[in-house]
Amino acid sequence: MELLAIFISAILINNFVLHYFLGICPFLGVSKKIDSAVSMGLAVTFVMTITAIVSWIINHWILIPFNLEYLQIVSFILIIASLVQLVEMFIRKSSPPLYQALGIYLPLITTNCAIMGLALLAALKNYNFVETVIFGVGSGVGFTLAIVLMAGIREQLDLADVPEPLKGAGIALIVAGIMALGFFGFSGMIK
Amino acid sequence: MASKPLSQEFTKGLWGENPIFRQLLGMCPTLAVTNAVINGIAMSLATSFVLIFSSLVVASIKKLIPSQVRIASYIVVIASFVTMADRFLAAFFPPISKNLGPYIPLIVVNCIILGRQEAFSSKNSVGRSLIDAFGMSLGFTLALLVLSSIREILGAGTWLGHQVLGSWFEPWIIMILPPGAFLTLGILLGIIILIDQKLQRSK
Numbered sequence: 312m313e314l315l316a317i318f319i320s321a322i323l324i325n326n327f328v329l330h331y332f333l334g335i336c337p338f339l340g341v342s343k344k345i346d347s348a349v350s351m352g353l354a355v356t357f358v359m360t361i362t363a364i365v366s367w368i369i370n371h372w373i374l375i376p377f378n379l380e381y382l383q384i385v386s387f388i389l390i391i392a393s394l395v396q397l398v399e400m401f402i403r404k405s406s407p408p409l410y411q412a413l414g415i416y417l418p419l420i421t422t423n424c425a426i427m428g429l430a431l432l433a434a435l436k437n438y439n440f441v442e443t444v445i446f447g448v449g450s451g452v453g454f455t456l457a458i459v460l461m462a463g464i465r466e467q468l469d470l471a472d473v474p475e476p477l478k479g480a481g482i483a484l485i486v487a488g489i490m491a492l493g494f495f496g497f498s499g500m501i502k
Numbered sequence: 503m504a505s506k507p508l509s510q511e512f513t514k515g516l517w518g519e520n521p522i523f524r525q526l527l528g529m530c531p532t533l534a535v536t537n538a539v540i541n542g543i544a545m546s547l548a549t550s551f552v553l554i555f556s557s558l559v560v561a562s563i564k565k566l567i568p569s570q571v572r573i574a575s576y577i578v579v580i581a582s583f584v585t586m587a588d589r590f591l592a593a594f595f596p597p598i599s600k601n602l603g604p605y606i607p608l609i610v611v612n613c614i615i616l617g618r619q620e621a622f623s624s625k626n627s628v629g630r631s632l633i634d635a636f637g638m639s640l641g642f643t644l645a646l647l648v649l650s651s652i653r654e655i656l657g658a659g660t661w662l663g664h665q666v667l668g669s670w671f672e673p674w675i676i677m678i679l680p681p682g683a684f685l686t687l688g689i690l691l692g693i694i695i696l697i698d699q700k701l702q703r704s705k
Contacts, residue, residue, distance in 0.1 A: 392574060
């Protein structure tokens with residue numbers, strides 16, 4: 312039950328994009344077409360899950376036993392950067408079609424604050440190993456949901472008559488605001 | 503590029519190349535911490551500290567870093583300063599550190615800082631990089647101040663904790679919640695582009 316609550320809340324209530332404001336750059340940058348939004352979402356979910364596992368292991372087996380918590384920031388960012396490299400090489404070898412589909416989005420994930428945020432939040436909330444993994448998967452799914460919905464709206468928005476100064480980022484932010492408002496409706500689901 | 507006068511290197515960060523309103527960089531902390539003016543100020547001070555010192559270090563050691571590993575080296579430099587800022591806030595201002603939560607460590611992935619190192623400090627002299635970093639920090643601070651003022655005044659009727667609107671004012675709670683951040687920044691972007699168009703036309 313506890314695990315299900317973490318999962319649902321990571322997707323709907325504490326959505327990474329709409330509640331924590333993490334990963335706004337790809338959320339605004341890569342949400343113009345549904346296809347690319349889906350690829351980005353998949354890539355992020357994938358890296359998030361692995362990051363959750365590796366950062367938990369490093370944090371609980373190395374940093375905490377040796378009293379090195381102050382190195383969290385440096386070690387997490389290095390883990391993420393090398394992990395993205397590793398995942399990229401692995402996918403290129405093992406599954407070229409998937410590599411083609413993810414394309415440029417994979418390396419861009421290094422600078423995605425959602426990944427770093429995940430590692431930090433999981434450490435902050437003191438989740439155990441299973442909870443951390445569930446939290447990682449849920450956050451990835453939540454990110455995918457938000458960016459795909461956003462892409463769907465923006466494809467329609469191209470046909471709409473938007474005031475000149477608001478075109479581009481302005482209207483995208485306002486749409487995100489209204490979406491966040493909608494997601495607020497879920498907040499009563501889990502206490 | 504190096505021909506620009508120094509004063510212009512400074513002022514470009516305020517309006518023409520304002521990191522938030524123009525380059526749309528560093529959106530995550532901008533949206534997340536601007537629910538109160540005090541948080542906005544703490545965030546911009548911490549970010550400015552990291553940006554200025556990272557620029558100083560990167561500009562000083564740029565000749566020593568092989569270009570293949572430059573991004574990784576910049577990240578380590580930035581992460582060290584972020585750790586300092588984080589520990590400092592946790593030691594001397596625990597309530598603020600608690601309010602900002604994971605967003606202080608997240609400065610490390612703030613694209614403004616890495617962006618300036620890659621685009622500017624790695625190619626320019628120490629002095630010029632410092633001026634650029636100061637300008638960008640001021641532009642960031644300004645943007646955060648405007649955004650957090652609007653949100654705190656409309657969302658709570660206060661500014662830096664002081665009552666500014668009378669008791670007749672019913673606070674718009676939505677402004678201090680996440681949706682308010684998106685809406686305010688979206689509308690602000692629109693207004694800034696509008697002003698810019700007016701300025702261009704009058705020229």
